[in-house]
Amino acid sequence: xxxxxxxxxxxxxxxxxxxxxxxxxxxxxxxxxxxxxxxxxxxxxxxxxxxxxxxxxxxxxxxxxxxxxxxxxxxxxxxxxxxxxxxxxxxxxxxxxxxxxxxxxxxxxxxxxxxxx
Numbered sequence: 001x002x003x004x005x006x007x008x009x010x011x012x013x014x015x016x017x018x019x020x021x022x023x024x025x026x027x028x029x030x031x032x033x034x035x036x037x038x039x040x041x042x043x044x045x046x047x048x049x050x051x052x053x054x055x056x057x058x059x060x061x062x063x064x065x066x067x068x069x070x071x072x073x074x075x076x077x078x079x080x081x082x083x084x085x086x087x088x089x090x091x092x093x094x095x096x097x098x099x100x101x102x103x104x105x106x107x108x109x110x111x112x113x114x115x116x117x
Contacts, residue, residue: 040113040114041110043113044106044109044111045106045109045110047109047113048108049102049106051109059094059098059101060098061099061101061102
């Protein structure tokens with residue numbers, strides 16, 4: 001029971017459940033609409049994540065692929081370019097840009113799917 005109370009954002013989960021109960025009691029006909037919108041947003045997050053992974057397979061936020069051989073130039077491997085990380089840009093900056101890129105793609109996908117319905 002002690003670990004259950006340490007769930008991240010537990011207060012927001014309780015607020016969301018309380019508001020869902022209020023919707024259920026005040027406007028029960030709106031509950032399917034709320035569930036539909038939550039489903040759209042979840043599908044948008046899933047789709048945006050996989051869109052980012054497919055568009056940038058070698059520039060993931062958790063790791064970058066280095067070139068397979070020891071040459072200093074970019075290599076063509078399977079149709080995509082793989083660059084060596086031996087460049088002037090610090091790796092921390094590359095990782096931060098990749099995280100921001102993924103966040104923007106996922107959030108734009110979620111907004112587009114949520115507004116399109």
